[in-house]
Amino acid sequence: MDAKFQDIKANTNKKLNSTEQQSHSKPSKPFSVAEAVVKILEDMGVQYAFGVSGGAIAPVWAALHQSSIQVLHFRHEAGAAFAAIEAHFASDRPVVIFTTTGPGITNALTGLLAARWEGAKVILISASTSASQRGRWACQETSTYTMPSAGIFTSGQIFHYAITLESSHELTEVSRRLALGLGQPGGFVAHISIPTNIQTSSLKTLLPRVTLSHGVATATEETIAKCVQLLSEGPFAIWVGFGARGAAQEIRQLAESTGAAVMCSPRAKGIFPEDHPQFVGVTGFGGHKSVLTYMQVQRPRRILVLGTRLGEFTSFWNPAMIPWQGFLHVDIDPEVPGTAYPSTDTFAIQSDVRIFLKNVLKNFRESTGRSKTIVLPRFERDVLKPRATGLVRPELLMNMIQQVIVDGSDAVVMAESGNSFAWVIHLLRFTTPSRYRISNGFGSMGHFVTGVVGATLARRNGKAIAIVGDGAMLMNSEVNTAVKYQIPALWIVLNDGCYNICKQGMAYLGFNDVDATIPQADFVKIAQGMGAEGIRVESEAEVQVALEKAIAANGPFVVDVIIDPTQIPPSESRNQSLILQGATNY
Known part of the structure; x- marks a missing residue:
């Protein structure tokens, strides 16, 4: 946890202690569930909440405005969700999306699915219909009577964690699950749906203490040794994905110390400098023919794949991208390696890319990527001059x-x-x-x-x-x-x-x-x-x-x-x- 995060946590804990004392000393104004949820979000390091208001979410919306979280009211819930994704990647902090019942939730779903695909950390806070009104055609009723529960209000393909909060007693478990998800590497998309009457209900227990424990997947020493052995057997290339964005320095160090050619997925441009002499180009959609030229003329023994699913837009599952003796595929998700090319030999490594590379670099003894006298193919862009007539090219x-x-x-x-x-x-x-x-x-x-x-x-x-x-x-x-x-x-x-x-x-x-x-x-x-x-x-x-x-x-x-x-x-x-x-x- 960085110093900035610790400062936020310390300040928030002071607020929590102060609020708890007030809730005991001022029974006329008890601490509400809406306020408690917002305080938990502050403790998670949330700085921004994007969404569209509505009557059913009013208590949470009001509590957000009374907190340290900056609240931005958008024009559409999908826009708020897309903005939340990019705010997460720009700040490396979780971002909240808030919506009202019914169409507020369904409007946000496209952006939330994008968040899951992109590996963002976002938390949807929505309203749902109070228990006493369910099944009675309440305005924008949000219940099992009117909306599908599976997938929207339950964990699954959209949300890593989802719950409808029916009691303040559940806050401890909700807090624990959020801290666990946000502390893990990779993305985390959560949905906390709170019935309107529960939002305004009094807190029955003390607020839970939140501790974000950042878990990191690491490969064993035996796995690292095996990787070094395989990469040392002959020329290899490095295929960089968006999941390797935190390891730019290590990727460059490995490439330059071994002479390995480097290519990247369409999402990973810039992680390895595109003007570097060892960069052969971008793969997949919008990519460069120089990559295919390299694979045809100088095909490596193996390719070290770092943080990419090798999906359709990255590889088009092109057999020309298969090295002579297969892939070494590093990803924090153990289900990724081997999926795109199921018939190709793949040595799968579940690990944070940066930690993996640091351990590999400690064990390399000689240059094995390629002969540095071989010139790699490169993509060269045409330089155009403005023409006097016609539309803009x-x-x-x-x-x-x-x-x-x-x-x-x-x-x-x-x-x-x-x-x-x-x-x-x-x-x-x-x-x-x-x-x-x-x-x-x-x-x-x-x-x-x-x-x-x-x-x-x-x-x-x-x-x-x-x-x-x-x-x-x-x-x-x-x-x-x-x-x-x-x-x-x-x-x-x-x-x-x-x-x-x-x-x-x-x-x-x-x-x-x-x-x-x-x-x-x-x-x-x-x-x-x-x-x-x-x-x-x-x-x-x-x-x-x-x-x-x-x-x-x-x-x-x-x-x-x-x-x-x-x-x-x-x-x-x-x-x-x-x-x-x-x-x-x-």
Whole structure:
């Protein structure tokens, strides 16, 4: 537990002691369950709560406002959930989502499923119908009479832990389970549903003491020795995933001491510097042909896989990515290794990636990755110059974003699902971790249109930029929320009047005469109508100045770029995967 966390815990314990004393000395104003839950959340290190209010959640909402937790009222529960995910990754702290009954809960589910896929730590606090009103068609009734219980109010595929709190006596167990989940490596998504009458009921017991114990999975000495032996037998490569983001220094040390080639998943850009001579490229969706060239010409004996599921968007399960003698796969989840390539020899290691690498580095005695005289294939980006006429080419826009934002600032760059993240994955180059975010597993549209608000808030003095399509910007926007709280989020909209990844993909698959057009919106006018600033870009000569103005803005800012819809992004591998799955008209 870091010093910052300990300070929060100490201060919160003082508040808890003070509150307990008040609850005993002032019986006219007993401590409520809603207040107790909020105090527990404070003790867990929660700094932010995002959500949408409603009558049924009123006691908890009021208690949040009386706490040290910063409460932000969003325009849609899904937006609040996506923002919570990105606030978690920006701050490395758990974030609360609050909703009222019925549609408040169901609206948040898409974002909560994304949180589970992304490995975020978020806690949903929702309301449910009081026992005496259940089955009587209460307003937005939330009970087993009207809503499915399995999965929403129980632990399962959405929530690691879920409970409907029916008594204050359950708070000790709830606190214990939350502390256990938040203390474990990886993600944790919880749901605490509290009937309205229970929220206002008096606390019957003392508040539980919360101790966050951070468990870390580690490999045995025998496992480390076996890994060193296997890696020492011949040239190997390192495949870096998002789960290895805390081990950037160790990955670089291992690569440079052994000469191993390094590749990364689409979510892991920047963990290993993309300008490093040993970096061969990004794998999977939007990735680089240089990786396949390496595997074909210099195929390694083994690949050390670090913190990636090797799912479809990372590998497309391409047999060309299988090394001669299999994988060594390190992950904190023991169910991950061997799943993507079940027929390939895989030595599975359950461990925190950083601790594993530290132990491996202690035992390496010689360079075994490859001969350092061999030149590795690399992806080289074309350098474009602005043209005088025509719409903005996405490639030119990405070149300018690289120059002005990636190289010229410390902003985090986030890319929305669709053609937006295809261009970003393929063309932007990052040299440090924690400056780049995509969601290509669950891949919900609207994730980063709203997630950028949470990330910018949690970064405090830093910026976050969302590169999004016009379809996503119209689907789920929290520009108005950013205006209310003066959060200087920045949106760069690739505006082509079309769900273009769908249109282009359908043509590739052989389906014609489909309509994926969108009446082209003016996102600057929309932003200004909500109190934000913006600039519209209609030619390549305007791009650089617009980006410089945007990155310097003190408040929410939208750059609306009218892009050339005929440009084909590097998404061919995804379409080929769909064809292999049968989604074709040929």
